[in-house]
Amino acid sequence: MNKNNFAPLPPMGWNSYDYYDTTVTEDAVKANADYMAAHLKEFGWEYIVVDIEWYAIGAGSMRNQFQYIPFADVAMDEFSRLQPDPARFPSSADGTGFTHLADYIHSLGLKFGIHIMRGIPRTAAHNHCKIKGSNVTADMVANPSSICGWNPDMYGVRDTEAGQAYYDSLMELYASWGVDFIKCDDICNTNIYPANPYSARHEIEMLAKAIARCGRPIVLSLSPGPALIEHAWHYETYANMWRITDDFWDKWDLLKDMFHRCELWQNHVAKGCYPDCDMLPLGWLGKGFGHEWYTNFTPEEQHTMLTLWCLFGSPLMLGCELTKLDDATLALLTNRDVLSMLTPDCKPHQVCLDDEKAIWCAYNAVTDEHFAAFFNLSDETQTIHCDIETLHVDDEPCAHKDASLTELWSKEKTSVSGSAISVTPPAHGCLVFRVEN
Known part of the structure; x- marks a missing residue:
């Protein structure tokens, strides 16, 4: 380096x-x-x-x-x-x-x-x-x-x-x-x-x-x-x-x-x-x-x-x-x-990528903050589903059951439902969350 x-x-x-x-x-x-x-x-x-x-x-x-x-x-x-x-x-x-x-x-x-x-x-x-x-x-x-x-x-x-x-x-x-x-x-x-x-x-x-x-x-x-x-x-x-x-x-x-x-x-x-x-x-x-x-x-x-x-x-x-x-x-x-x-300090990881969507997460070990982002790459509004077990950076899980989520653009709050996250970003748009476990 x-x-x-x-x-x-x-x-x-x-x-x-x-x-x-x-x-x-x-x-x-x-x-x-x-x-x-x-x-x-x-x-x-x-x-x-x-x-x-x-x-x-x-x-x-x-x-x-x-x-x-x-x-x-x-x-x-x-x-x-x-x-x-x-x-x-x-x-x-x-x-x-x-x-x-x-x-x-x-x-x-x-x-x-x-x-x-x-x-x-x-x-x-x-x-x-x-x-x-x-x-x-x-x-x-x-x-x-x-x-x-x-x-x-x-x-x-x-x-x-x-x-x-x-x-x-x-x-x-x-x-x-x-x-x-x-x-x-x-x-x-x-x-x-x-x-x-x-x-x-x-x-x-x-x-x-x-x-x-x-x-x-x-x-x-x-x-x-x-x-x-x-x-x-x-x-x-x-x-x-x-x-x-x-x-x-x-x-x-x-x-x-x-x-x-x-x-x-x-x-x-x-x-x-x-x-x-x-x-x-x-x-x-x-x-x-x-x-x-x-x-x-x-x-x-x-x-x-x-x-x-x-x-x-x-x-x-x-x-x-x-x-x-x-x-x-x-x-x-x-x-x-x-x-x-x-x-x-915020280490990123792309969880998945295809022609319709991308999912990223990140973990900042210094501040102990977790982030998860869901990108809609399609031309229509769509719901993106993600198993929380797939959200991890190296061995650090980014979300747990019942974790609270704060969307960083709108400031709206939601939570993990069971073992999955489901969000609905607009076409070509995204939702990015700070995850509080």
Whole structure:
């Protein structure tokens, strides 16, 4: 398992991608941070993450043709390290990078994160730029046969002493800015290479080593997925969280499929190590993609998503425009009872899964709390029956005869009837209970 203690709980926060794509600005980041500090922080939400291409000049200006403009100009320092685009992040114009924005986020009692692409800028390699702490230039560190299939900005980094010096200098810079969280992309699954989809494993190790040397606790998140279960030990050793899915959006088939992914990874959730179900596509989304829309998830599906993420132990990252959050979504995100399941102390177990239903239970040995969740995966309201003998985590039974049940969304109380539980969740919805034996 990861030896650091940077993420004792699954990280909770906001990421700019689902709403802004590549177009987020400093003012927008501050506005979302202000909202989080005022309305969400007390419930555990604390990270503000600037997602992809904050360094790209003119990002988003050709969105009808390209998500990522091919070989666009980038802001970069003399040591091959990308810098914020000063047009979108004006406080960086003095050469201090994200320092002023990070200071602002920290002043609100929040934490600051950034997205990076694996590797070294292609333009640095083409121009033989310097690497801090090394006499070797970027062209000698870059591996031109290691690229990202969907983003044109970077080359992979060779597993050499100079390559490590580059990553060390990068983490040194981010630490000086006050970065608390890094989402590194094109590294969890390098799926452009089907014969070697884990071709960047050495770069994960180099990143982890550089973070350990930088003197600042920086949470390391790996994207995109799906993560490779056969390399679970490697993710757990070197990262704090890793994506178990490709980009997750507000489509029922993607949410339904997540039950299979969570089943695969349920035994790999531990303190500091979190399989990541990806962002929560709630509220208003998509403005940077060319059209703004309100989430397609129904209220029932939203309950299902948040219940599964919390019960499973996934990090929670919002992608919406927080300043447009409606009361119903805010209530969803501030349900203390549901959020109380989001701890590695709460061990989850999927009891059953078929095309019509899923049943999960969980046990928190620290608080001696038991939970049971019943998910209706069908398109009609249905009654789900469950023998209480099947509800257990390892050897710990989760329910006994005549146990009382409190539903965590509605707060309604019921009890076990004999040796079984029968509940009737709505279509695509769920009921999740705290069990008091």
